[in-house]
Amino acid sequence: MALLFFGNADRVAEWLPELRRAMPDRDIRVWPDAGDLSEIRYSLGFAPPEGVLASLPNLRAIFSTGAGVDGTLRDPTVPADVPIVRMVEQGLTEGMTEYVVMHVLAWHRDLWTYAGMQAAGEWRKLDQTLARDRRVGVMGLGVLGEDAARMLAALRFDVAGWSRTAKEIPGVACFAGEEGLGPFLARTEILVCLLPLTAQTRGIMDRGLLSRLPRGAVLVNVARGQHLVEEDLVALLDEGHLAGATLDVFREEPLPEAHPFWRHPKVRTTPHIASITLAPSASREVARQIARFEAGEPLENVVDRARGY
Amino acid sequence: MALLFFGNADRVAEWLPELRRAMPDRDIRVWPDAGDLSEIRYSLGFAPPEGVLASLPNLRAIFSTGAGVDGTLRDPTVPADVPIVRMVEQGLTEGMTEYVVMHVLAWHRDLWTYAGMQAAGEWRKLDQTLARDRRVGVMGLGVLGEDAARMLAALRFDVAGWSRTAKEIPGVACFAGEEGLGPFLARTEILVCLLPLTAQTRGIMDRGLLSRLPRGAVLVNVARGQHLVEEDLVALLDEGHLAGATLDVFREEPLPEAHPFWRHPKVRTTPHIASITLAPSASREVARQIARFEAGEPLENVVDRARGY
Secondary structure, eight states, rough: OEEOOOHHHHHHHHHHHHHHHHOOOOEEETTTTOOGGGGGGEEEESOOOOGGGGOOOOOEEEESSSSOOHHHTTOOSOTTTEEEOOOOOOHHHHHHHHHHHHHHHHHHHHHHHHHHHHHTOOOOOOOOOGGOOOEEEEEEEOOOHHHHHHHHTTTTTTEEEEEEEEOBBBBBEEEEHHHHHHHHHHHHHHEEOOOOOOOTTOOSSHHHHTTTTTTTTTEESOOOGGGHHHHHHHHHHHHTSSSEEEOOOOSSOOOTTGGGTTTTTTTTEEOOOOOOOHHHHHHHHHHHHHHHTTTOOOSSOOOTTTTTT | OOOEEOOOOOHHHHHHHHHHHHHSSOOEETTOOOOOOGEEEEEEESSOTTGGGGOOOOOOEEEEESSOOHHTTTTTTTTTSSOOOOOOHHHHHHHHHHHHHHHHHHHHHHHHHHHHHHHTOOOOOOOOOOOEEEEEEEEESHHHHHHHHHHHHTOOOEEEEEEEOOOOOBBBEEEHHHHHHHHHHHHSSSSEEEEOOOOOTTOOOBHHHTTSOOOTTTEEEEEOGGGBBBHHHHHHHTTTTTEEESOOOSSSOOOOOTOOGGGGGTEEOOOOOOOOOHHHHHHHHHHHHHHHTTTTTTOOOOOOOOTTT
16 A cells, blocks of 8 residues: 655655655655555656556556646556546645736736836836736636636736636636637736646647737746747747746746846746645645545546546 | 815826816816915815915815825924825725735745846745745734735735734734734734834834844835834844845935945835825815715814824
């Protein structure tokens, strides 16, 4: 009934004590010291090496340390009949909402322009708009997207959301599907991407989509770097169609030294820290799910392989 | 029954059309073209020139364009029997809360450190704390302070408030008076000042008070520059007791060219733009109050001269 953890040395140092605290009676092993593979019932990690999950004959559930499971699904050999569980954890959700609210406010209230004015010793007041007159759009209304959209609405922004299938969120104008995408984009001044990464969403933010935002719009991408066609964003910023972007995720991470995002005057980058899974609460969540599962109850937050999230 | 407006040319250009729209039948005059002074019933402005209000024999109410009335009260000749009305206007409140939330989040989530790391081409993740584990303190629980405190609590910060007289705000730990100040400061990691400027609060944020904050605390001052002893803040930042400050207001505005705040690495400045009174909604508010008053109802938001706010 062992659990097998995947992670580099830093991650092991952070997670192992927390997993042991949350599940004191569980046999917890760390890849590659997996011992007898037939004893492994559960795996936990973001991106187990290709083929390893398929080599575990008695695997019953695959837990992701991340809200996204693209790290797991990129391995084509992952057994089709073992449920994959994405991480839903209050700390992960709250941290993401903090980051999104902060960066939406920063663009809304010209924080970066004022920072530049301070550096230049310039005292000048810019025109000001209230949040209630600022249209923010959240793409992706899963656990993270919904929480961010609700909080932005609480802050009095004029918030819309877009998702593949129709949702209802109080205070948020919800658009859905291909036919909802056009009107959603046309009304969005600040676009927040919180989509899952799937075959359908890979590269979704390309010149075609971003051009449908009104001139002067801004992008906040906190989902995955692969959602964005980075060259198209740079071109639209340079042409002046888009006014700025906050990017926490990139096609290649760490962001390569020579990448234009490091120095682009309209781009704000952070090193994939919008939200991090906190080992203590995440370990308790895995323990809770395993206890439910072994008591005969269904797992929660199981990924639908066909949709990819 | 005329209203006399005080303001420079820019302000007149902004306000006069809005005042005329909000009160189409009112005789609206602009200082110094006041005409027959005995016809003036109402004044509106932030800081009318000393002695002018005292020269209006039939003045019935003095409206401030700002949430603070320190601009009016610094004129010792202001007639004692004419009510002074501070501006309470939803746009002013909302704009202030946006600014406070943004700058509290910026310190909470190391926005400035990450901006420096981008400029240096450095990819590194810092330790992260959730808002629920971050203790924010709001000094001053008037209309602006209460709204900011409630919104910070909605964002899941651990929020306390301090005011001269005891208040109760759901989700906010309220401290009051001299005996409440010590415990309030001792638990505050991010201090937000939204006090009114009075004889009691002038210079309140000096070395004595700021030293009672825990080491590494941060200040966000959005009230008045005169609340802060600026030299004491610089000393505490340089000694490392305080980690940073966001300042929107200054003893002298515009901030003088040679002032150390412009270039201090731990200080973020903005040019008194945390919140601005919006002429359209503020004009409607003045029209509403005058209509009530002329129908025999009492004025709202009248200043208590003894407390100064």
